[in-house]
Amino acid sequence: MESSALSSVGNDRGAQLGFSGALLIAICHFTAYVDRAIPAVFAPALRAEFSLTDTQIGLLQGPAFVVTYAMVLLIVGTSHNRLPLAPVAALCMLGWTVACLVFALAADIETLMASRLMLGFAQAAFGPTALVILAASSPQDRLGRSTALFTAGSATGRSGALIIGGGLLAALTGAGWFSGLEPWRMAVILMTLPNLVLAWLLWRRIRATASPAPRRRGLRAAIRHIATMPALALHVGAGVAVILLIQAGAGWAPSVLNRSLQLTPATSAWTVGLVVLVAAPTGHLAAGRWLDRQVAMGKSIAPGMVWGAALAICGAALMATGDQIVLVLAGLFLLTAGGGAAALTALGGLAPVTTSGMHGSVVSVYLAACALLGTGLGPVLTGVLSDTLFPHAGGLASALFLTIAIAGAAAILLSLAGAAGWRRLAAER
Numbered sequence: 001m002e003s004s005a006l007s008s009v010g011n012d013r014g015a016q017l018g019f020s021g022a023l024l025i026a027i028c029h030f031t032a033y034v035d036r037a038i039p040a041v042f043a044p045a046l047r048a049e050f051s052l053t054d055t056q057i058g059l060l061q062g063p064a065f066v067v068t069y070a071m072v073l074l075i076v077g078t079s080h081n082r083l084p085l086a087p088v089a090a091l092c093m094l095g096w097t098v099a100c101l102v103f104a105l106a107a108d109i110e111t112l113m114a115s116r117l118m119l120g121f122a123q124a125a126f127g128p129t130a131l132v133i134l135a136a137s138s139p140q141d142r143l144g145r146s147t148a149l150f151t152a153g154s155a156t157g158r159s160g161a162l163i164i165g166g167g168l169l170a171a172l173t174g175a176g177w178f179s180g181l182e183p184w185r186m187a188v189i190l191m192t193l194p195n196l197v198l199a200w201l202l203w204r205r206i207r208a209t210a211s212p213a214p215r216r217r218g219l220r221a222a223i224r225h226i227a228t229m230p231a232l233a234l235h236v237g238a239g240v241a242v243i244l245l246i247q248a249g250a251g252w253a254p255s256v257l258n259r260s261l262q263l264t265p266a267t268s269a270w271t272v273g274l275v276v277l278v279a280a281p282t283g284h285l286a287a288g289r290w291l292d293r294q295v296a297m298g299k300s301i302a303p304g305m306v307w308g309a310a311l312a313i314c315g316a317a318l319m320a321t322g323d324q325i326v327l328v329l330a331g332l333f334l335l336t337a338g339g340g341a342a343a344l345t346a347l348g349g350l351a352p353v354t355t356s357g358m359h360g361s362v363v364s365v366y367l368a369a370c371a372l373l374g375t376g377l378g379p380v381l382t383g384v385l386s387d388t389l390f391p392h393a394g395g396l397a398s399a400l401f402l403t404i405a406i407a408g409a410a411a412i413l414l415s416l417a418g419a420a421g422w423r424r425l426a427a428e429r
Contacts, residue, residue, distance in 0.1 A: 021205050022146040025130050026153035028093060028198050032123050033157020034164065035100050035195075036065060038188055039116070041165035045184035050109055064113050066376045068120035070368040073128070074219050088129045090203035095122030097195040104188035128364045133206055135351055135359060147348045148288025155280035155340050158250055159273035164191060166269065222361035225354070231421025232353055236366055238305055238414035239346030243374030244381075245312055245407035246339040248400060250276075251379030253319075253332055256397045261325055272332065279333045283308070283340030291348045298427060302419035304345035309408040309415075311338025313401075316408075320401035335404070342411060353425040378403065 039046065039060040046052055046060070099118035106112045134146045168190055172183035181189075226233050253276075257268040287304055294301050311334050318331025347366070354362045386399035 022134060022149050024198075024202060024205055025134065026149040028089075028153075028202055029126075029130060029150055030153035030157050030160060031093075031192075031195055031198060032096065032126060033154045034161040035096055035119065035192060036123070037158045037161035038100065038103060038165070038191070039112075040158075041161050042169070042184040042188070045169075045182070046112070049182065049184075050112070052109065056109060060112060060116055062376060062379070064116035065120045066371050068117045069124050070371040070376075072121050072124035073364055073368045073371070085129055085133050086203050086206035088125055089133070089206060090199045092122055092124075092126040092129070093195050093199035093202065096126075097192050097199070098122075100188060100192040100195075104185045104192075127367050128360045131347075131363050132360045145285070145288040145292060147351075148284045148291075148344050151340070151344045151347060152281040152284035155246075155284060155336075155343070156277050159276035159280070161191075162254075162269045162273040163277070219361065219365070222358060222365045225358050225362060226365060229353075229421075229425065231418040231425055232350075232362075234414045234418030235346065235349055235353070235422055236369065238411045238418070239343070239349075239366060240369050240373050241407045241411035241414065242305070242309060242312075242339060242342040242346055243370040244378040245309070245316075245404040245411070246336075246343060246378070247375045248378035248382045248403045248407070249312075249316065249332075249335050249339065252382050252396060252400050253335075256319055256400060257328065257332075260319075260323065260394055260397050261328060271329070275329055275332050276336050279336035280340045283337035284344045286337075287341035287344040288348065291345055295352050295426065298423070300419045300423050301345050301349050302415045302422070305342050305415035306412050308338045308340070308342025308345060309411040311335075312342065313405050313408040314338075316401040316404040320397040349422065353422060378407070 039057065043057050043061075047057060052060075096119050099115050099122055102118065103112060103115035106115060130150060131147070134150060165187055168187035169183055172186055226236060253272045254268040257263050257271060261268075263271065287308065290304060291301060294304070315331040315334030315336070315338060318334065319328050320331075322328045322331060347363075350362055350366060351359060382396075382399050382403045385402055386396045389402070390396070390398045
């Protein structure tokens with residue numbers, strides 16, 4: 001049973017998606033992360049128009065989305081077992097598009113907060129649903145690469161938001177094309193309207209595959225499944241640690257460039273965005289091909305986690321010690337590519353060790369843990385370390401390195417501890 005363990009997901013497979021179908025899902029996932037980053041892109045305009053404090057901006061970016069997203073993900077992602085996959089995925093896109101439009105037209109902070117709550121609710125079921133579709137409809141020997149396309153979409157979403165949103169804002173400011181709306185509002189609308197077309201295309205494409213919707217068990221069954229399998233629990237823990245270091249880097253990289261290299265905020269954002277657009281797909285797609293080979297040969301995937309986390313730590317060290325732009329950008333590339341490779345390995349490593357009935361629910365629990373502990377804690381921990389241990393001018397880069405070193409070391413140790421058990425589980429599936 002050491003052939004492709006990825007085939008454990010869905011014995012009754014529908015018509016295969018193919019590369020174009022997997023790419024469409026990845027593009028939709030990219031737009032999800034672009035829309036999540038809207039408050040970060042337009043923070044100065046929001047602060048000026050609504051007289052928001054930094055704390056309120058932070059609430060819009062983090063808790064207003066993350067907590068709701070994680071809570072609903074645990075409920076919806078482990079219980080929408082009887083619903084057909086195509087409508088669920090398309091309705092998620094329509095729902096978060098409406099949430100973004102509400103954000104664009106908000107008249108007060110309460111409406112801004114409400115729209116972010118709506119966004120978290122609408123996006124909660126998309127990730128697990130999309131991954132189940134990929135697992136059920138992708139060629140068995142290419143599931144790792146299909147998953148890599150999916151995760152590359154999320155990895156480039158934040159940088160895409162900075163580039164797309166910044167470009168639209170620059171074009172609309174002073175142009176006078178839409179005199180009735182502030183430029184940032186019109187930019188948000190223009191960023192989100194294409195989602196309507198993508199939702200329609202996604203619905204048609206998934207429906208055409210006739211992908212089976214495997215009956216999934218609920219939240220308690222998924223948590224019990226993880227808790228009773230130490231190797232799976234260690235793998236999940238390693239993945240969460242990887243997401244923590246990635247989110248810490250994503251949240252603070254522009255500020256590190258701004259403070260360490262004295263770049264303007266706009267230049268820092270554009271520079272980080274361009275580096276991530278190259279580095280993230282490099283790490284994810286390379287890891288996807290490697291993962292397919294490892295699983296097909298029945299080998300451990302722990303080296304992917306170990307080397308990815310190690311590269312991320314080395315990248316953060318370069319960012320902390322370098323005062324030259326080449327060194328700092330090289331460090332950012334290593335951090336992004338290495339973290340991306342480890343993240344893809346962590347997510348892709350769930351399918352070989354879970355049955356079709358448990359896969360969607362286990363993924364939901366995993367994504368919720370990543371959202372709460374990774375997205376919710378990574379940037380905050382870095383900020384606390386910067387304020388308390390490194391309050392000097394260049395201290396932020398040191399705080400970021402310490403956060404990534406701790407999280408990366410945890411990912412390496414947990415992955416190695418669970419490597420043998422993961423391989424046994426994959427062989428049994």
